[in-house]
Every structure is written in structure tokens, then in C-alpha cells.
Amino acid sequence: MDISQIAQPASPGLGQASASPFPQLQMAHDVASARLDKLDAAGALLGKVRTELDSLVKMGDTVSQDDVIKSSGKLVAAGLAPMAVAGLLADMPQAGGEALQAWVRQHDMQVRQREQQLATVHAQARHQAGIAGMQLLAGHSALEHMSQMQNPQPSQTNGLTPGNAPGTEA
């Protein structure tokens, strides 16, 4: 891509996503940003699962099926797919006490692994989004500098440039 062509007056203004002066950079940025959005949303959901699981784990062997179902209801209300929650509950032990406690701990471990996986992927996505932002901003800043070179902004001179009457702005 030739930046001098981008800087032509006919090129579209900054900020028009569909007509960005840097379509490739803009697209890379939009993709990275959308990926981070998705992962943020996933992280938020996982956070809610974590909250409910923590409360169940704390109950130890006093945890009951009612407690689990109550927590599941909260997760569905928070946005988790009802079918997915139902699938989780399908293998819940009928008996409470230690069996149910072990079941809860097993899910706690699984969610913990998911959290770690998500943290790694999220860190990468965050890094990529930041880089895409820097690259897009660098492109815009290059244009800004070129524009300033071509138009030295007489309006910011307070009328003191040679040839201007004091107090008048070109």
C-alpha cells in the first residue's frame, strides 16, 4: 500500500469503517476487537459460573440437589444456555452428601481448567487487539502528520504569521 496515495484529498475521511483509508488495518483491528469482545463475554459468563460453584463448594457434604438446581437457575438467568445447564445436571448423583460433593468438585476442576485456558487465550487476544489498535493508530497518525505538512494550520497561529494582519486568521 502506498501511503502517499492514501493521503490524497479524494480519499475518504478518517473513521468511516466501510471506507477507511487503511482497509486492511481496519479489518485486522475490527477482527481482533471482536474476538476480544467475545472472550470478554465468555470470561464474564465463566465468572458467574465460578461464583455459583464457589458457593456450592463451600457447602461441603451438606450440599443438596436443591442447592445445585437453585444455582443452575441463576446461571440460566445470567445467560447460560438452558440446554447446556440441563446437560450438566443430567449426570448429577441422585444421592446428596459426599457423592454430590464429589460431583461438584469435579465440575469445579473442569471450570478451573476452562478458566486457565480462557486466561491464556484472552491474554493473547488482548495483546493482539492492542497491537491492531497501535497499527491502525500509526496509520492515522502518519496521515495526520502528512496533512499538517501540507496544511500548516494557519488558524492556529493567532494571526501572527508574517503577512497576516494581527488578530486576523487566514
Add this chain to the structure above:
Amino acid sequence: MPVDPTISLHAEVPNPLSTIGSFAEIQNKLNQNKLFQQTFTARQKAGQILAAAPDLETGLNQLYGDPDTAAFAGEISNSVRQGQQTFAEIGKLRAETQGLQQQQFETGMKAVLAGGMPAIINDPTENSWNNAVQPYLNGLTPSAQKSVGSAMDSIKRGLLSGLPSDPVQARLVVKQRAAALGLGAGLTPEAQKQISGWPELINQGNVQQPVIQQQPPFGAGPVPVGPAFPTGAPAGYQHGPGEVPFPVPGVPGSAPAINALGAPGQTPAAAPAGNALGAVSPPRPAAAPSTGGAVTPPTAAPPAGDGKPLIPPGTAMVSPSVGTGAGGLKIMSAAQQANAETLQKEFSDSGLRAFNNATATLGSLNYMTQDLDALAKAGGLLQPGSGAAWRTAVAKGINTMAEMAGLKDVFDPKAVSAIDAFNKETNRMGLTVLTTMLGNQREAAQTINNITTKAVPGIDNTFMGGKLVIESLKATTQRAIDQRNWENAWQARNQGNLNGADEAFNAAHPAQDYANAVLAKFGMTPKGFASPVALKQAVANGFMTPKQAAGIGREQFPDFKGQ
């Protein structure tokens, strides 16, 4: 007997050494390209490693264990340290000076590197980031805000998303992420410094001025941040309990000592003028007991910027009053009292800020003048191709941005080599500096500029036009300093009452006199060049071409031949 083959064969035979040299040159370029690619890849990989590392130090150590980055680990670690140092220094200045917090940035990248990042490294919150970059975004069109704003938002999220709640830990994580981001985006420490500028202390004699040093196109020269501070106190007196004066010694290396109390019989006008560098001189009380000790002989006060003594002989420096009470205390009317209080408040608030700005600005302008003169002497700025170093720096700066954006064909430095581009930039640069204080001295600045730039039609097309602009800015800043010194002297004579001080200063030092002094430096008067000799001298100094001088000269001196 050696035979020249170009004679016998009637043809040029390639020099074998030259051919080998060409091959070597090509091979060298290929190697350089390969090394560049390897370095580029290594930096990107290093960015990923740092981003995923538990902390910065662990991440830097991990670079030595990765086959892609191991060879460059030392260099990358140094880059990271340098980048962090720049952020930390700017962040420290931001925290200490209000002026830098309110800095208006020219581009988005500068707003991020000089504003947002240093701000959140100190205070890792969204508010801190927004406060630093929002003024820049506010200055954009709505469509530009959308695009640039989304890019900045991604950078912000890249740095601030999911931080630990502990502020100390959060700061460490932000530093780590900033380092990773810089590496991943291809930001070298040199580019970072060029874009954001870097803090320096400029020694101006007996004061030191903190500045952000900037290179084109990301700024022009040093920008003062905060007030200057003295390197040492001159010998003089301080007031003890019960207003009893006691002598204090001077600090080695300080400015020429000024007797703060004045010798008996000496006119008290001399001391408060300070010095040409604009250092704050202690106000001189009206009556001064001689206590001996460390009192140094008074130094002669330099003249004001218009060449006259700051307080011309015979000047009555007396505030209006309705009479004199016991102990010589002036009695004021209610209106006079109210006015005096208003003036006193302005003197200590906006007046002090304007004075500090003027002091710092004068230092910057002096630097600018020196640089321009040096360029002129080094071959004449009017010659084609001269001043190329500066213009190349501009082009390089733009190239840095383009490279970060991953653009292949970057700006051609030759495109900015035109001298008119340089002159325009010089004028803009000087005027930007002065905007810091135009609120206080706008009228005087306009008067001075009007006279200096209108004296000779067409002068604005020459390098001398740029010189005149800078000199007129210097005169304006000097006038602000002179006025402050005048007010100090006035207060000392009128029990702190500033009523009438401004009017008396304007009468004693009209702005026109400062303009005339500027013109006189260049052999000019408000009506043009004083003589054909002065015009020729301008050519000899490299301030205009003989052709320009001939054009200007014929207007004023019909027989002028140019040389």
C-alpha cells in the same frame, strides 16, 4: 609497459574490483534485509512472550530460552528498559506538572505514547487514560473520533483489561503489557522517544527549566513544563521573626548575587529588575539597614528588552492614594483598596504563571534562534538542499508511523526538502511556543509583530521573515518578564499596592519600543531597511538571497543593485 585497455579496445572495460564491490554491496543489502526480518520477527515473538508471562522479569528471562528470540534477547531487553524509562520519566513529569497534564497532542499516536501510557503507568485506571487522551479526541471530527477512538480503545483494553485489584500489582502488569505492546507493534525505543518526546532539564544560567524535548514532526524543540527553578540562591537577606532581616550566603554556581536589601543611599530601582535570563529576583524593601556580613555589592541591572533602563531616571513610581497616615502608611479609598486587592490576586496567580511561562519560553526561543543561526552559517539555509537534516527528520518521523502501520511504501524524505516548507514550519513552531502566554500579552504581541513584519513588504517570503517572527516573540516574552520585574519594584515602593503599576509600565515601555529594538538588530526601522548597506548585510548573513534583496531593495532604494 602497462597498457590502458580503453585505448586499444576503444571500449570501457569494467573494473573487476568495482564488479566485486557491486556484488558485495548487493549481498550486504540482502544480509541487512534478512537481519531486519529476523529482528522484526523476534520482536513480535518477544511481545507475545512478554504478554503471556506472569511478570515482566520472568518474560524477559524467557526470551533467552526461545530459539526465535534468544539471539536478540539482550537487545530486546535493553529496548524494553529504555522504553520503560521514557514512560517513567514522562509519567513523573505528568504527575508533577499541571502543564503537561493539559498538553494538547498533535496526533493520536503522540496522545497515546506521551499522554495515555505514561498516565496509566502512574495510575492504572480508565479515568487516568481518558483524561490524557480525551482532549485530543475532542478536537477530531465525529468520523475521525469514531475510527481513531476505536483504535485507542483497543489499546486501552490491551493495557487495562482485567488488571489485578491491588494498585501496586496493577502498575506492574500495565508496565509489562506496555512493553509487550511496544515490541509487538514494532515500536523501537528511538521511535518511542521521537514520538512522545523526552524530559530534559535545560540550564538557563541561574535557573533550570524542565522541558519535554521534541523532534519534528512530533514537535519542535523543547516545550517547557512547569516553572523553572533556581540552581542556587543569590546572597541576600531573609526576614526572621519580627521582620528582622538576617543575611544568607549565596549558593556556589548561582546567579550573580543581588543585594536584596540594597546599600544605603542606593536607588532601590536597580535590584528588582533581575537578570536577562528572567530569574526571579527578590523584591527590594524600600528602606534597608546595613548589617554588614555577606552583603555583596549590587550588580547593575540590565536594561529592559527595549534597550531602556527598566526604571528610567525620574520615573515616579507612586500608587494613587488619598493621603498618608501614621508611619508613612498610604491611605486608600474603598475603590482603590478593592482594585489593589484584585491586582494583587492577579499578580500572584495568573501573573506568576505568565512570568514563569515567559521565562521558559524565552529559553526555548533562544535555543531556536541558535539552531537557526547555526544552520544558516553551515551553508546558508537559502541554498537548495540545505537544512536537509531537519527536513529528513520530519520525513523519518512519518516513516516511523507508516512502518508501525505495516505500510510498504513510506514517505519520501525528498518531498519535504523544499525550503518554503521549512520556513512555514519555523513560523508555526515559534507561534506554538508563544500561545502559552498570549492570554496575558496578546495585545503587545500583536503590536510588536505588526511593526516588525510589516516594515518591509515581501520580507515574509524570506528566511529573514522567519527570524523576525522569532525575534518579535522573544521581545514579547521579554516584555512580560520586564513587566513582572517592574511590578516587583513597584510593590516594594508602594507597600505592596499595584495600583497604577501597569499604566506606568505601558507608558515607560510601550510595545512599539520593543518592536523598534527588534528591527534595529537587523538594520531596519518601521519604514524599512535603514540603508542599502543593512540590506546587503542581510544577504551576507544568509538571511535572504541576493535576488530577494534586489527585489526588496528596489522598492525602497530605487538605485539598489543588490550586490
